[in-house]
Amino acid sequence: MKILVPTKRVPDPDQRVKTTADGRAIDTDGLSFVANPFDLIALEEALRLRENDGAIEVVTVGIGVEDYEKELRTTLAMGADRAILVEADAELDPWNVASALKAVVTRERPDLVLMGKQAVDDDSNQAGQFLAAMLDWPQATFISKIALADGAATIDRETDAGIESASLKLPAVVTVDLRLNEPRYASMLQIMKAKKKPIERIALSDLGLAVEPRIEMVGVEVLSSKRNCQMLSSVDELIQKLRDEAQVI
Amino acid sequence: MNVLLIAEYEGDALRIASVAAVGMANDVAQTTGGTCDVLLLGADASAAAEDAARYAPVLVAEHADLSPATADCHAAVIAEWVNAKGYDVVVGAATTYGKDTLGRAAGLLGGYMASDVVGHDILDGELLLKRPMFAGSVNATVKLLGGPRVVTVRSSAYDAPTANESASPITTVEVTPQPARLNVNGVASKTGGRPDVTEAAVVVSGGRAWKTSEDFENNVGKLADTVGGAAGSSRVLVDAGITPNELQVGQTGKIVAPDLYLALGISGAVQHLAGMKNSKVIAAINSDKDAPIFQVADFGLVGDVYKLTPQLIEKLAGTCAGV
Numbered sequence: 332m333k334i335l336v337p338t339k340r341v342p343d344p345d346q347r348v349k350t351t352a353d354g355r356a357i358d359t360d361g362l363s364f365v366a367n368p369f370d371l372i373a374l375e376e377a378l379r380l381r382e383n384d385g386a387i388e389v390v391t392v393g394i395g396v397e398d399y400e401k402e403l404r405t406t407l408a409m410g411a412d413r414a415i416l417v418e419a420d421a422e423l424d425p426w427n428v429a430s431a432l433k434a435v436v437t438r439e440r441p442d443l444v445l446m447g448k449q450a451v452d453d454d455s456n457q458a459g460q461f462l463a464a465m466l467d468w469p470q471a472t473f474i475s476k477i478a479l480a481d482g483a484a485t486i487d488r489e490t491d492a493g494i495e496s497a498s499l500k501l502p503a504v505v506t507v508d509l510r511l512n513e514p515r516y517a518s519m520l521q522i523m524k525a526k527k528k529p530i531e532r533i534a535l536s537d538l539g540l541a542v543e544p545r546i547e548m549v550g551v552e553v554l555s556s557k558r559n560c561q562m563l564s565s566v567d568e569l570i571q572k573l574r575d576e577a578q579v580i
Numbered sequence: 581m582n583v584l585l586i587a588e589y590e591g592d593a594l595r596i597a598s599v600a601a602v603g604m605a606n607d608v609a610q611t612t613g614g615t616c617d618v619l620l621l622g623a624d625a626s627a628a629a630e631d632a633a634r635y636a637p638v639l640v641a642e643h644a645d646l647s648p649a650t651a652d653c654h655a656a657v658i659a660e661w662v663n664a665k666g667y668d669v670v671v672g673a674a675t676t677y678g679k680d681t682l683g684r685a686a687g688l689l690g691g692y693m694a695s696d697v698v699g700h701d702i703l704d705g706e707l708l709l710k711r712p713m714f715a716g717s718v719n720a721t722v723k724l725l726g727g728p729r730v731v732t733v734r735s736s737a738y739d740a741p742t743a744n745e746s747a748s749p750i751t752t753v754e755v756t757p758q759p760a761r762l763n764v765n766g767v768a769s770k771t772g773g774r775p776d777v778t779e780a781a782v783v784v785s786g787g788r789a790w791k792t793s794e795d796f797e798n799n800v801g802k803l804a805d806t807v808g809g810a811a812g813s814s815r816v817l818v819d820a821g822i823t824p825n826e827l828q829v830g831q832t833g834k835i836v837a838p839d840l841y842l843a844l845g846i847s848g849a850v851q852h853l854a855g856m857k858n859s860k861v862i863a864a865i866n867s868d869k870d871a872p873i874f875q876v877a878d879f880g881l882v883g884d885v886y887k888l889t890p891q892l893i894e895k896l897a898g899t900c901a902g903v
């Protein structure tokens with residue numbers, strides 16, 4: 332049994348972002364990068380599933396223009412068996428990421444693709460659904476629980492209406508929500524050891540693919556959410572402001 | 581541009597998020613001289629047809645296998661219909677159903693998709709879509725480079741359209757769905773009779789300050805009832821099992837923009853702000869005068885929520901739309 336865990340390299344979410352001088356893109360100069368938090372949750376779950384079933388192999392895959400080495404090493408240090416890096420010469424949108432993942436799935440033949448529900452940079456929430464559609468595999472998005480048995484996955488999904496419980500046959504694409512687990516930190520020793528684990532590099536063109544953009548960025552604007560807060564001194568004053576001034580209660 | 585709106589409904593009424601999406605879809609159709617149809621999918625889809633017909637012509641695809649709603653089954657029906665009729669744009673609400681199902685439909689339709697759209701414009705016949713990124717700290721304006729274009733709409737960013745005076749036609753369409761490959765056993769919800777955070781004019785929300793479910797219920801819940809609003813929460817309370825997940829507001833929870841958002845013991849992490857910073861009025865109570873929530877609030881009160889919330893409930897009881 333094999334689990335494939337896609338891993339995106341994203342700017343550390345704790346930084347402020349700014350735009351490039353022409354206002355058309357995010358200026359990534361000087362930003363520090365991390366593996367997408369949702370992807371690490373997917374990886375953590377794959378590692379836990381392997382703890383229950385030693386026959387599981389966990390493979391991570393990164394796709395992109397920048398050097399992913401550090402982020403993929405993190406996945407290896409956490410415990411992934413090996414990693415694949417698909418090197419592209421242009422930025423990829425969700426469709427192109429899904430196309431590359433499909434090609435990797437065709438080579439690797441995993442039983443399960445376990446991935447983050449969204450990347451915290453573009454917040455698109457598309458790649459998993461695109462991949463499932465392209466492969467014509469069943470999909471379960473936004474899961475907060477998963478168990479594997481008899482060639483099927485039993486899952487809980489987080490929906491607007493509450494927790495949906497369901498099952499689906501493998502192979503399948505499953506995307507994870509935040510509450511599934513708390514990813515482990517890799518120890519210094521694991522990080523040292525991970526340096527010896529293999530990272531296979533494949534050019535996007537070797538998969539028979541070229542980037543075919545679906546989205547063009549026309550502009551970006553950084554938003555400020557600052558307001559002028561009136562500090563009040565009592566509940567009575569708060570009620571008066573909300574009722575008489577703002578007229579919202 | 582001819583637009584197909586995929587609507588969600590509950591009983592005989594469209595969900596509020598879908599009504600906002602109809603407004604966006606109608607506007608794109610009208611501005612470009614196209615049409616807008618509303619597609620209702622499900623086992624009892626005809627029940628909501630009359631409500632939907634107040635906004636646009638309705639297509640009812642009723643079939644037992646379309647319920648419970650699953651992405652694979654619904655997306656295949658949507659994609660087939662879009663291809664058969666040549667729609668230019670497919671629109672839905674950015675709900676968990678919309679993200680799941682329209683995401684898969686877009687995967688079948690070539691991947692021209694913009695998620696969580698908060699604004700749009702037609703420039704030289706081109707559809708420009710504005711969407712938040714980086715937990716809402718930036719808005720990007722994007723163009724989809726081909727079609728059919730698939731768009732999910734953040735309902736809090738769009739006003740609900742006014743209904744037309746005369747009803748639009750309702751047409752039944754034949755569909756032959758494939759059996760769903762996600763076998764749904766059920767949905768567990770714990771919210772009880774309160775409105776959903778995305779649909780209430782007032783949201784009273786609690787954060788880590790609240791130590792137990794009882795405390796949350798007796799204070800945040802009770803205050804929400806007093807003002808006739810919804811109860812919401814930060815992620816930490818959901819993680820701690822104090823509140824159910826459908827109460828979570830934020831980047832990974834629900835996005836709300838009520839008339840009033842009252843934050844009780846919430847620090848104001850960017851991921852939480854992503855879900856509520858566009859509320860019309862924001863008020864916060866926090867024991868830490870330097871809590872970041874005060875920077876995005878209109879009104880702030882420094883103090884202990886365990887002391888101040890019961891006072892609010894007592895003083896507001898019987899004076900609001902609530903109970």
Ligand SMILES: Cc1cc2nc3c(=O)[nH]c(=O)nc-3n(C[C@H](O)[C@H](O)[C@H](O)COP(=O)(O)OP(=O)(O)OC[C@H]3O[C@@H](n4cnc5c(N)ncnc54)[C@H](O)[C@@H]3O)c2cc1C
Nearest residue numbers: 787788789814815830831832833845847851852867884885
């Ligand atoms: C990828 C990612 C996604 C996330 N998505 C979300 C999301 O969707 N929604 C979300 O909410 N969070 C999300 N988070 C978590 C977020 O970063 C914060 O950890 C969380 O919002 C903090 O919740 P809080 O404000 O309730 O708790 P804390 O940050 O612990 O703040 C508690 C506040 O309560 C105050 N307080 C304590 N006791 C009292 C008292 N008795 N009276 C008054 N005030 C008191 C404190 O001063 C403090 O300001 C996400 C995190 C990540 C990494």
